[in-house]
Amino acid sequence: MRLAAAAGLTGMAGVTSATPGRSPGPKKNEVLIGVTNTADSPQKAVQDAVPANAEVVHENKTLNYAAVKFPSSAPKRARKNFIKAVTKRDDVKYAEKNATYEALYTANDPKYGNQYAPKQVNADTAWDTTLGSSSVTIAVVDQGVKYDHPDLSSRFGSNKGKDFVDNDGDPYPDLLSDEYHGTHVAGIAAGTTDNNTGVGGISNSSLLSGRALSENGSGSTSDIADAIEWAADQGADVINLSLGGGGYSSTMKSAVSYATQNGSLVVAAAGNDSSGSISYPAAYSECLAVSALDPDETLASYSNYGSKLDLAAPGTNVLSCWTTSQKYNEISGTSMATPVVAGVAGLTLSVHDLSPADLRVHLKNTAVDVGLSSSKQGSGRVDAANAVTTDPGDGGGGGGGGGSKETTYNGRLSSSSDSSCSSYSWNYSSPSQVVVDLSGPSNADFDLYANEGRGTCPTTSNYDYRSWTYDSNEQIIIDNPDTSTDLSVMVDSYSGSGAYTVTITEKE
The missing domain is CATH 2.60.120.380 (Jelly Rolls)
Known part of the structure; x- marks a missing residue:
């Protein structure tokens, strides 16, 4: 080695309330401005640079950004000119559009009684050691979650979460027939196992819902970033992001960095474009990027892949909780593979005390090679049994001595x-x-x-x-x-x- 010179709504102090009238969901007419912490506040740092027809509508004092809204009638060049001008200020680090992210799933015909995903990742073997622990918390930043579903109700405590779309304290879906994605994701990660009801999720972890996507399945960078910060502040051990498509964002990068440094492992979907590059936020180095496998453990036709991929998991025809009277349904996507990994992470934390960085290494070291290239499976298909029963000090999965x-x-x-x-x-x-x-x-x-x-x-x-x-x-x-x-x-x-x-x- 050489070094040479060359709970309820608590924990919300960093996120202000949205200005009345700020639209829910995607916010295409907004610009996000990140400022250095040497400025008095994000709003004060940009206020006098805001054009007369625009206004500061939101600020996050923890992630140090402000949102400036332009009228829908304003030409695109007005926002571009503002971005060019405001980034010249010494205390402004970046300015970017408030991009829209989408839920990453593909709908299928219902297929009941075929819950193969937990078996494929050997969760049933891991359950011989642990079903998971309520002391481990998985936050689902997504659409709202139907927290009174019979397979989810016992996974939620008094703090169900927060709604960042409508800016209130109840993350329950607005329209149950349309808003099922978050509930499906939550059921995969932590639907109650061994309760004689419905399906078994990967882990019996506690759940938190950060509703950042609307009933249309889309949401803004600012809502998602605020939800990630909030989840970390609530003490979430794992944060599930089954969403993507908004491109690189400094605001989102700050949010996942904040979460990682504050003790949360961020697990994110690789994307559903059949592309050879991983979508954001999964492509950030802080995130654990997950591709989707078919039941035969080949790469799903819709799944993104690439050099930044970390793990693979079953994502096609995954059975989980649903919001309508049928209660359970199968859908496909990297959105479904991601909570499989989040659930395995939850199981692992119930028996091993690991930092986000060490948990990341352990999940990769104990993954199983299913015969795909590293660009398609990363370190391999996540394996719950290996992750739970292998001592992290042993390195596991060919990972060396663990020093x-x-x-x-x-x-x-x-x-x-x-x-x-x-x-x-x-x-x-x-x-x-x-x-x-x-x-x-x-x-x-x-x-x-x-x-x-x-x-x-x-x-x-x-x-x-x-x-x-x-x-x-x-x-x-x-x-x-x-x-x-x-x-x-x-x-x-x-x-x-x-x-x-x-x-x-x-x-x-």
Whole structure:
């Protein structure tokens, strides 16, 4: 190793109430502006730059962004001109459209009595050890969940969740005939097992519902990001995102970074476009990206795949809870594969105390190779029995001896024009993961960058990984890093000065 210079509505303080009249669901006429934490507040930082025909309609003081709404009659160039102008301000880190994300599922004819998914991931074997624990919480950020469903009611406590679409405290679906996606997802992850009723979910974890998609199955970046932050603040161990399609978003990236750093594993759907690239938010390095398999364990025809894929799980014709009188139904999609992984994560946490980074490694190390390329199955098909019964210290699934090496170094940046780059020599020839953590001053905004396999320092415009949130606490997670050259790590001051600490944890 070498380092060289070169509960109810509690926990909601960071999310303000939406301005009365702000439309639910997609918000295509809004622009999201992320500001540094050295600004007084997101709204104050942008207020005097807002055109006369627009208004600040929302701010999130935890994720440090504000939403500016333009009238529907305003030409697109008005929003583009505003984005161009406001990003020139020193305390503004980005401006972007409030993109729309969709639920990722494909409807099928009903097929009852064929609940193959838990068996395919060997959940029934894992259940010999544990059915899961109510002390583990899975948050479903999706459509609302029918929390009084007979297979779900015992999985919810007094805090059912929050509705970010209609801005109220009840995440129950608005229109049961149309809003079934969140209920189906929740049932896969944690429908009550061994209760002589209906289906068995993967785990008997507790559930929280963050309603961020409308009855039409779509929702805005801001609603989803707020729901992710809220779920993390509620103490969710796992956050399920069976949604995608909005493209890269700095606001969403901040939300999944916040959740990961605050103890939540974020599991996300790879996408349903049959594309060779993973959709966002699954493509963020913080998220565990999941592809969908058919019952014969081939890649489903609709599933996205690509180099950023982490795991595969059954997603076609998955039987789960439904919102209408039929109570159960089968549908398909990476939306269905994702809660299978979330449920296995919940089972795992009921027997192993793991951080999000360690849980991520453990699920990948204990996955089963089903004969597909890594771009189609990632590390393999998730396996509940292996994840529950394998000691994380054993490495599992061919993952080595389970050791880790931690190195810490300190530095100081003097101004917003200052940065510092260091190189790190590997302890292991083929580490499963490296985690780089930055802790900097609270009154500054420092960012973290990394390059692997290049042997050159990153810059703010040329890098392999970046953690670029609103404060000086940043984290980069790299699975199966390239060890052919030293890892290069740069700390950059976006604003402010002070001392910082970088911790690099390499896992065998």
